[in-house]
Amino acid sequence: MKKTFIFLRKMPVFPKSMPATDYKKVLVVLKRTKYELDLETYGSLAAYMEVTKDKQDVFRRTLESHERQLQSRNYLQTKVFPKADFVFREKFDAEENLNGYDLIVSHGGDNHFTYVAHQTGKTHLIGCNSDPITSVGALLGFSAEELEEAVNTDFKNTKLEKWSLISTQIRYPNGQVIQTVPAICELSVRNNSPDLTSRYWISYKGQKEEQKCSGLLIYTGAGSTGWVSSCFPKKFQPFSKHESYFHAYAREIRAKNSDKEFSLADFRALDEVEVVSEMNGGIAVDSLTERHYPFPPYAKATFRLSEETLSVVVPWKRG
Numbered sequence: 475m476k477k478t479f480i481f482l483r484k485m486p487v488f489p490k491s492m493p494a495t496d497y498k499k500v501l502v503v504l505k506r507t508k509y510e511l512d513l514e515t516y517g518s519l520a521a522y523m524e525v526t527k528d529k530q531d532v533f534r535r536t537l538e539s540h541e542r543q544l545q546s547r548n549y550l551q552t553k554v555f556p557k558a559d560f561v562f563r564e565k566f567d568a569e570e571n572l573n574g575y576d577l578i579v580s581h582g583g584d585n586h587f588t589y590v591a592h593q594t595g596k597t598h599l600i601g602c603n604s605d606p607i608t609s610v611g612a613l614l615g616f617s618a619e620e621l622e623e624a625v626n627t628d629f630k631n632t633k634l635e636k637w638s639l640i641s642t643q644i645r646y647p648n649g650q651v652i653q654t655v656p657a658i659c660e661l662s663v664r665n666n667s668p669d670l671t672s673r674y675w676i677s678y679k680g681q682k683e684e685q686k687c688s689g690l691l692i693y694t695g696a697g698s699t700g701w702v703s704s705c706f707p708k709k710f711q712p713f714s715k716h717e718s719y720f721h722a723y724a725r726e727i728r729a730k731n732s733d734k735e736f737s738l739a740d741f742r743a744l745d746e747v748e749v750v751s752e753m754n755g756g757i758a759v760d761s762l763t764e765r766h767y768p769f770p771p772y773a774k775a776t777f778r779l780s781e782e783t784l785s786v787v788v789p790w791k792r793g
Contacts, residue, residue, distance in 0.1 A: 494628035497577035500558035505582030509540035615788035641780035659697030664689030673752035
């Protein structure tokens with residue numbers, strides 16, 4: 475008798491909305507506006523006005539954004555989290571600041587969010603866009619007003635997502651070994667001079683090849699709608715932030731033989747990826763200048779999916 479085999483596809487597990495949650499101790503990490511940073515750079519309003527006198531349209535947009543961000547900042551302090559602690563980014567230190575907090579709110583843009591996320595560990599994190607009019611905020615779930623609604627309903631219309639992270643170890647020729655901060659979106663491996671070719675050897679599951687390109691991107695689901703989305707051609711579409719894999723993409727790869735095909739120029743990694751430098755390069759985590767690591771010749775970087783995840787509170791009907 476002929477046997478019939480029926481293969482049942484595993485159904486995806488969809489996240490459930492969060493139960494009513496009352497966060498007892500909240501820390502809001504603020505980003506200074508461009509206007510505030512420029513004013514600090516030039517020393518006085520008079521000096522700032524002198525520098526921008528022939529760029530009034532730029533100055534006006536900067537000032538208008540500054541005023542909107544101050545309104546958003548004040549809204550959080552007076553209406554959303556009146557009992558919370560507030561600290562500016564440059565004063566934020568996980569070892570000193572995280573004790574006892576059960577929620578951290580990043581108030582700024584995407585880059586500020588990743589900076590804060592590098593230090594939150596298992597603490598729940600919320601991204602609040604400080605200026606939705608000018609900032610896309612792809613990683614940010616709320617505006618200040620939307621966050622007020624979430625707080626007033628005890629976060630019933632939200633969900634807790636577990637975002638995948640990339641863990642990176644760099645071993646230097648002198649024997650020094652360091653662990654970078656976990657990458658939320660992507661790592662950029664490239665020559666320190668962007669005008670020069672990035673050269674390295676890349677290895678994955680027994681395959682190994684030398685690559686020359688303008689830089690290598692190692693990215694997560696959160697990063698799949700970011701920098702790499704402007705790269706072409708590529709094999710893969712954006713993927714979920716919680717997937718148990720990451721991708722690697724060599725930007726503008728080239729070879730002496732134009733017919734050469736690269737097997738590791740655009741691929742999905744289910745295991746660790748190794749890269750050995752042939753350049754005076756660097757590895758930048760999430761495009762942050764504060765998270766840049768030297769990658770000189772013969773240094774080896776190992777990328778793998780982290781055992782830890784990032785706990786992010788987002789709206790239930792997030793698009």
